[in-house]
Amino acid sequence: MLCRTQVVGEDGGLAKMTTLPDSITIRTGARLHFGLLDCKPPFGGLGLMIDSPATEVEAVSDKSFAIDSSIESAGLAARTKAIASRAAKHFRCGEADEVRLPPIKLKLKCQPPKHSGFGSGTQYSLAIAEACCRAIAFETVPEETMVIDIAGRARRSAVGAHGYLAGGLIYETNDDCSPRLNPIAKRIDLPRQWRVLLVRPRKAKPAVAGADEQRRFDQLRHDRKRTEMLIRLVEDEVMPAAARQDFHGFSEAIERYNRESGLLFASIQGGPYNGTAVNGAIDRLKQLGAVGVGQSSWGPTVFAWCEDRSRADSLASSLSGSDWVTLVTTAKAGGRTLTTPGQ
Template structure:
């Protein structure tokens, strides 16, 4: 997480902090690794932080609490929770950009963390992002969004205890820098949304039993294939492991998302990519956003252009090629006039 003081002179009251801008990255949730829970912990997640899209929030001191911009209602709710938990002062929020909601990119967690951490910073309170996540009820099953916010990278968390009171978000076990040469081809379907809220909770409760042997297999794929391949910059080895994880999980969740993938159009695009020899394809969380992992920019760009031509008759689909993010959120601290001029 980058904290950048801009145009600020410590000890000079005229340069007191008046505004905070937080830029929080989207992330891919590649999958849960153990929905069986027989070892006493459940879930366990693998995820990857993205360069874009992002949530960007400007917060300024104000006479009364207010929020505007895309997803303003959720931003205001997060601010009210932060005010109750941490005693932050009145803040005016401008959501300058928001991750698409219910698309599998972690929009709710990134907005909540951006607002909570930013409001605490604006009020002069040094509150850890992990404590903000717990207070704002984020990270109930996974810490991938929190880990993406705190430091980016390729992330693995250790899941939650199957019994006992609700604790802090799951512990982060591994953070591996995403190789600079890698590119992620993202496939957005603007005509669909993934499960969320009560529908998501109900689906998780009604999933069929998760075989212990499948949990063993997914954990082994992660520890002995995906993570070491990423550490060595091997996109193909990483992709083979991720593709297998996605196939197994997609079939397990198929009843609730209409098939292995939520969007038939995204599924068709992923089949084309896989047929071209790229094994690391999948869907983030409940979708509908799909992804493919490439070892170099030229191949990813060429694939995106080919897909744009093939699907030119489907305006609901958007293709973008992005880098990984290895620093997490960016928090700019500055007097309001200077920060307000920043793009």
């Protein structure tokens, strides 16, 4: 059962008594990806955690391991069981070849649309991995272990993984000497009054994911000059503008970075943006005077930066109709939140 007493030391050894709760709820935001530095390993890139659309999972004490119908209907049962199994193996739950899954029931309370530029797979996988780890031991496993070995994420971009743990605007290095999990080169919290308008075309190209995504990457070639230019753009313009809270400098630099990074993939997506629907959304936003406009990951979600809520709401109302789904959100300042009964 989740609610039990364990002895856990600061280094994971036996030292002090801790009581595990009856349930754990983990809530995390979504990830916008402004673009990779390179189309070949170790990639590197720039992205941002936003407050919504959120992912929230719950682990409740049970007699044995179980998955709620909300996870089954989302098509995530197999992934969830695999993550729980890896967590159990990490903590050596079971004898010899037997793996004893944690005695919890997992439930998915909310999640962004899949394959829409929100990094929903990474956020869900990490939330489930942490829920399982804490259900077993209520201790934090090393970041790299949880991300790579248990959740099975960040094998291409680590922005969403770092964002899950820390939030903020994240610049991920592409240093060839990096460990398995690319480290954060720099992280900045953006002003809370700034808003991000998200626009998702209702009709867009099929999602880019899985084997199709890998096939596209296999067709690409390293562009050293563009990568060097993208690094200079991040280090000399994007991050300094963010640090001094210069909205116009930041939004202009983000739009330019996003477009230039998109050109790394021009041969497989037909230009800096992926498809007619995404291009149409970007063109429409620019016609309305939006700034800091771009495509998150492969799309189809498009973003635009706004100085305040009023401007964001005004832009959103101009896009009302059957062609678009809009959402106004904010940059997420911290990592995921973990709630237990009584909190």
